[in-house]
Amino acid sequence: MAKAAAGGEPEVIRDKAAMRAWSRSRRAEGKTVVLVPTMGFLHDGHLSLVSAAAAVAGPVAVVVSIYVNPSQFAPTEDLATYPSDLAGDLRKLASTGAVHAVFNPPDLYVRGSAGSGASGGAVSCLEAVAAGGDGHETWVRVERLEKGLCGASRPVFFRGVATVVAKLFNVVEPDVAVFGKKDYQQWRLICRMVRDLDFAIEIIGSEIVREADGLAMSSRNVHLSHEEREKALSISRSLVNARTAALNGNNAAKQIKNQIVHTLTEAGGRVDYVEIVEQESLAPVEMIDRPVVICVAAWFGKVRLLDNIEICTRS
Amino acid sequence: MAKAAAGGEPEVIRDKAAMRAWSRSRRAEGKTVVLVPTMGFLHDGHLSLVSAAAAVAGPVAVVVSIYVNPSQFAPTEDLATYPSDLAGDLRKLASTGAVHAVFNPPDLYVRGSAGSGASGGAVSCLEAVAAGGDGHETWVRVERLEKGLCGASRPVFFRGVATVVAKLFNVVEPDVAVFGKKDYQQWRLICRMVRDLDFAIEIIGSEIVREADGLAMSSRNVHLSHEEREKALSISRSLVNARTAALNGNNAAKQIKNQIVHTLTEAGGRVDYVEIVEQESLAPVEMIDRPVVICVAAWFGKVRLLDNIEICTRS
Numbered sequence: 001m002a003k004a005a006a007g008g009e010p011e012v013i014r015d016k017a018a019m020r021a022w023s024r025s026r027r028a029e030g031k032t033v034v035l036v037p038t039m040g041f042l043h044d045g046h047l048s049l050v051s052a053a054a055a056v057a058g059p060v061a062v063v064v065s066i067y068v069n070p071s072q073f074a075p076t077e078d079l080a081t082y083p084s085d086l087a088g089d090l091r092k093l094a095s096t097g098a099v100h101a102v103f104n105p106p107d108l109y110v111r112g113s114a115g116s117g118a119s120g121g122a123v124s125c126l127e128a129v130a131a132g133g134d135g136h137e138t139w140v141r142v143e144r145l146e147k148g149l150c151g152a153s154r155p156v157f158f159r160g161v162a163t164v165v166a167k168l169f170n171v172v173e174p175d176v177a178v179f180g181k182k183d184y185q186q187w188r189l190i191c192r193m194v195r196d197l198d199f200a201i202e203i204i205g206s207e208i209v210r211e212a213d214g215l216a217m218s219s220r221n222v223h224l225s226h227e228e229r230e231k232a233l234s235i236s237r238s239l240v241n242a243r244t245a246a247l248n249g250n251n252a253a254k255q256i257k258n259q260i261v262h263t264l265t266e267a268g269g270r271v272d273y274v275e276i277v278e279q280e281s282l283a284p285v286e287m288i289d290r291p292v293v294i295c296v297a298a299w300f301g302k303v304r305l306l307d308n309i310e311i312c313t314r315s
Numbered sequence: 316m317a318k319a320a321a322g323g324e325p326e327v328i329r330d331k332a333a334m335r336a337w338s339r340s341r342r343a344e345g346k347t348v349v350l351v352p353t354m355g356f357l358h359d360g361h362l363s364l365v366s367a368a369a370a371v372a373g374p375v376a377v378v379v380s381i382y383v384n385p386s387q388f389a390p391t392e393d394l395a396t397y398p399s400d401l402a403g404d405l406r407k408l409a410s411t412g413a414v415h416a417v418f419n420p421p422d423l424y425v426r427g428s429a430g431s432g433a434s435g436g437a438v439s440c441l442e443a444v445a446a447g448g449d450g451h452e453t454w455v456r457v458e459r460l461e462k463g464l465c466g467a468s469r470p471v472f473f474r475g476v477a478t479v480v481a482k483l484f485n486v487v488e489p490d491v492a493v494f495g496k497k498d499y500q501q502w503r504l505i506c507r508m509v510r511d512l513d514f515a516i517e518i519i520g521s522e523i524v525r526e527a528d529g530l531a532m533s534s535r536n537v538h539l540s541h542e543e544r545e546k547a548l549s550i551s552r553s554l555v556n557a558r559t560a561a562l563n564g565n566n567a568a569k570q571i572k573n574q575i576v577h578t579l580t581e582a583g584g585r586v587d588y589v590e591i592v593e594q595e596s597l598a599p600v601e602m603i604d605r606p607v608v609i610c611v612a613a614w615f616g617k618v619r620l621l622d623n624i625e626i627c628t629r630s
Contacts, residue, residue: 020515110510134596137459138477138511144452162453163512170513195425196453197478198485200335281449 008097010064012090012104016171019063019103023173026061026100033061035174037165040066041083042092045209045217049178052206054098056176063172064093065103071126071136072160079125083222108167109136124156140166142196145189145282149295150306153272161186162193169199177201182208182216184295184308188282208307210236216307228301234267235296239309242294246311251288264298272297272304279310288313323412325379327405327419331486334378334418338488341376341415348376350489352480355381356398357407360524360532364493367521369413371491378487379408380418386441386451387475394440398537423482424451439471455481457511460504460597464610465621468587476501477508484514492516497523497531499610499623503597523623525551531622543616549582550611554624557609561626566603579613587612587619594625603628 013019023033034053038046046064053062066089073079086104093099109126112135126136139159145151146158169177179187187205194201209217214236215229224232238260245256253276260274277284279291288311295308328334338348349368353361361379368377381404388394401419408414424441427450441451454474460466461473484492494502502520509516524532529551530544539547553575560571568591575589592599594606603626610623 016513108513136511138455138457138508140453140455140512142453167511167513170515173515193453196451196482197455198331198423198482200485200488 008094010090010093010099011101013101014103014105016105016108019101019105019171020173022101023061023063027173027175029059029061031059031061032056032176033063033172033174035168035172035177036062036064037168037177037179038064038066039068039082039219040089041085041219041222042066042089043209043217043219043221045180045182047092047096048209049180049206050093050096050098052178052204053176054096056204061100062098063101063103063174064099065168065172067103067105067108067164067168069108069160069164071109071124071163072157073125074154074156075123075125075128077125077154078220081223083219103168103172108164108171111135124160126160139163140193140197142189142192145185145192148282148284149185149273149275149277150297151185153297158186158189162189165190166193166197166199169201174201176204178204178206180208181205181310182218182306182308184293184306185282188280214240216305218305220303220305223301223303225301228303231267231269232298232300232303232305234263234269235298235305235307238263239294239296239307243309243311246288246313251313253284253286253288253292256288256294260294260296264296268300270299272299274298323409325405325408325414326416328416329418329420331420331423334416334420334486335488337416338376338378342488342490344374344376346374346376347371347491348378348487348489350483350487350492351377351379352483352492352494353379353381354383354397354534355404356400356534356537357381357404358524358532358534358536360495360497362407362411363524364495364521365408365411365413367493367519368491369411371519376415377413378416378418378489379414380483380487382418382420382423382479382483384423384475384479386424386439386478387472388440389469389471390438390440390443392440392469393535396538398534418483418487423479423486426450439475441475454478455508455512457504457507460500460507463597463599464500464588464590464592465612466500468612473501473504477504480505481508481512481514484516489516491519493519493521495523496520496625497533497621497623499608499621500597503595529555531620533620535618535620538616538618540616543618546582546584547613547615547618547620549578549584550613550620550622553578554609554611554622558624558626561603561628566628568599568601568603568607571603571609575609575611579611583615585614587614 034056036049036053113133140162191203242256257274264271274296276294279293291312293308293310297306349371351364351368428448455477506518557571572589579586589611591609594608606627608623608625612621
């Protein structure tokens with residue numbers, strides 16, 4: 001890449017204050033600070049976010065954060081088995097030559113003395129352990145966009161995402177942040193949070209990166225057996241077919257949705273949701289007569305996979 | 316004051332981007348940007364916050380924001396009658412010689428097309444008018460501290476306060492912000508929000524300023540009749556008596572609380588709450604054997620008044 005970091009070895013920063021000082025010092029040098037938030041176990045999808053960051057106009061300072069956020073996992077979910085490989089991640093990031101710092105904090109939350117600090121019914125892996133008493137209790141809620149799609153089956157997920165991203169924004173103080181459109185609802189929700197809370201940050205949505213066979217890249221793909229992975233190809237295949245159908249004039253959302261559910265189920269998947277929604281509001285549509293996105297979440301074996309496809313038709 | 320603004324006339328800024336540019340430019344000059352958030356109709360209490368801002372070490376740039384935040388009022392509350400006097404406010408601020416900019420935005424929220432965007436049961440004056448559809452939907456909740464005391468009778472209040480303060484922080488980007496301890500729960504809640512969301516802002520809590528007769532200064536005092544105002548003096552009197560009693564060893568919270576309720580009721584007030592709580596957690600105590608604050612909210616006529624007193628005993 002043209003704008004390589006000198007030497008290609010990113011500086012690893014673990015402390016919040018040091019991270020903020022680093023960013024401020026880069027900005028004082030006239031650089032645009034660009035943040036790529038990740039939970040690690042990086043794949044080519046993440047590296048494409050780094051490329052998008054490096055491509056921001058003018059001199060840039062690219063920070064990749066690696067932090068598995070406990071507050072977006074419910075206690076029943078896969079926090080404990082979420083894959084990690086810090087050494088491998090650092091190697092991959094160094095190989096891009098485009099990353100100037102890696103922010104890898106041991107923890108981002110104030111842990112309380114004991115007990116559950118939860119209220120309002122939602123409990124995450126953060127509160128289940130030690131956010132009681134005087135621990136973390138401030139949450140950012142994007143009240144409409146956090147509902148529906150992934151929010152329906154993961155009630156604490158977007159509360160945790162919005163909150164940790166707000167924290168990362170306040171620690172790193174980036175000018176630009178890059179999010180993958182594979183997590184479509186997350187990307188739209190972060191855009192809305194930035195607008196509503198007046199963060200001085202430009203958000204870039206970066207396109208989905210797929211394996212050669214079409215599977216959307218995900219850190220969780222590593223948990224798929226060979227057979228499950230074959231079956232999971234039905235997701236991207238059914239989405240491409242749906243888009244073709246819609247562009248050919250078959251624009252009744254219900255019919256397209258049923259076709260996708262049928263294909264996934266036949267392949268052995270368990271559908272969490274298939275929804276056809278407006279691109280910004282994520283409100284369900286009946287006819288595909290405006291810019292929409294088809295969002296899918298489905299289980300193959302013990303792995304829940306996400307994918308989506310944007311469709312822009314002329315009505 | 317020693318650190319007067321040149322000429323004493325603060326610059327009035329109404330636009331978010333201009334406000335942020337102003338702050339960044341002051342910081343680039345090596346100044347500490349200090350924010351004093353207000354809802355206007357300024358009195359000597361507010362001016363004491365300005366003094367606290369001007370007293371921050373080193374060269375400072377003091378910004379006073381004047382904005383009546385609709386999202387912290389319920390539709391049943393006094394948003395429509397909340398007093399305002401921008402010309403008078405600007406005169407008072409200019410007379411201090413210590414204010415460099417006044418941020419007075421016409422609106423801080425994205426208004427939606429129509430309908431109520433409310434969810435979760437809480438509806439403020441913002442949502443009641445036009446936050447539906449694609450309008451504002453992001454809220455900062457400080458889940459434990461927003462409950463109890465004022466939060467019990469004003470369920471949308473602290474959600475609105477935390478959210479508008481987060482917005483002001485992101486627009487003004489201050490290094491320091493000053494809040495009055497008269498709104499004790501608000502001050503503690505903002506401190507907690509800053510800690511939990513990693514805002515790079517130091518919060519100063521400034522002492523209550525009282526009229527000569529002891530009444531805590533408030534923009535709402537103007538609505539008190541002469542007679543109501545006389546009766547309202549029972550608040551500060553009962554708080555001072557309670558502290559004296561506690562310091563003399565009468566440290567059973569229930570007994571002290573009952574005495575205050577009795578005094579206020581006898582004076583013709585209607586008590587919303589009298590609570591004796593820990594200073595940081597705002598958790599109720601049974602014995603005054605650690606640093607506590609006695610918080611009072613009571614109605615005199617149509618005016619709801621707040622007051623409090625901190626007590627530090629040695630156990």
